[in-house]
Amino acid sequence: VYRKKSTDLLADVPLPLSTGAFPATITTNAADVQNTGLELAATYRNNFNGVNVSFGGNFGLLKNEVLAIGADSIPISGVGSRTEVGRSIGEIYVFEVEGIFQDQDEINNHALQPNAAPGDIKFRDLNGDGLITDDDRSFQGISIPKYNFGFNASAEYKGFDVSVFFQGAAGHKVINNTYAALMLGDYVNHHTDMLNYWTPTNTNTDVPRPVIGDPNGNNRLSDRFVESGNFVKLQNFEIGYTLPIDSKWADNVRVSVSGQNVLIISKYRGFDPDF
Helix, strand or coil: CCCEEEEEEEEECCCCCHHHHHCCCCEEEEEEEEEEEEEEEEEEEECCCCCEEEEEEEEEEEEEEEEEEEECCCCEEEEEECCCCCCCCCEEEEEEEEEEEEEEHHHHHECCCCCCCCCEECCCCCCCCCCCCCCCCEEEEECCEEEEEEEEEEECCCCCCEEEEEEECCCCCCHHHHHHCCHHHHHHHCCCHHEEEEEECCCCEEEECCCCCCCCCCCCCCCHHHHCCCCEEEEEEEEEEEECCCCCCEEEEEEEEEEEEEECCCCCCCCCCCC
């Protein structure tokens, strides 16, 4: 069980507008971060009628909290992320989607999106000012896993042996930029989900119309592209057999088959959420 506080960390601290420069940052020793957590590990070994077995596992909990960012605690914004005092480092910070505009009346009665047309994404006006701007982004999940775990098992019997190692993480979100790029609807490769794009006769969909140049910013980072980062991965497995050989050249010969990154169990639509 631990609580670790790190102080005077290097950070690109935003400068206040009173400096006359915008946007501007200064890299300085000005950030404090605290990590609180729990780590457990256990191993069991035994022999059952000549079969040697071993099981091991580990489990960790982690809470990350930013305690300070310079003297003024001005949040640090990234691409689809925001680091703010009282929250964890690099939390996902994007727009929220309300749906798709079905007609011009919906556009006229919504917060101003100047280039919107029927079939475009309708973004939520979070601050109620009647305009969709960067101030309408919100926190959509932490990017640091709350839980990490692993499990390994092995067995050996009369020269045969097998071992597996699973690893995983949970309790966090990821932005699927690959999926976002494939949902642009421009002169690029497309995800098959684009086949269900909005048309006047296909309105029951959450995929906007394809349009060159994306004038409404349909593909700006939003909760459309935020996915669960939970996964379980079969990292390694190995099966082998040791031939008993007694010669001056070798005591034994072992033949084996092994694999790495064999299987991923996840709802993430990309290749691997453990990037």
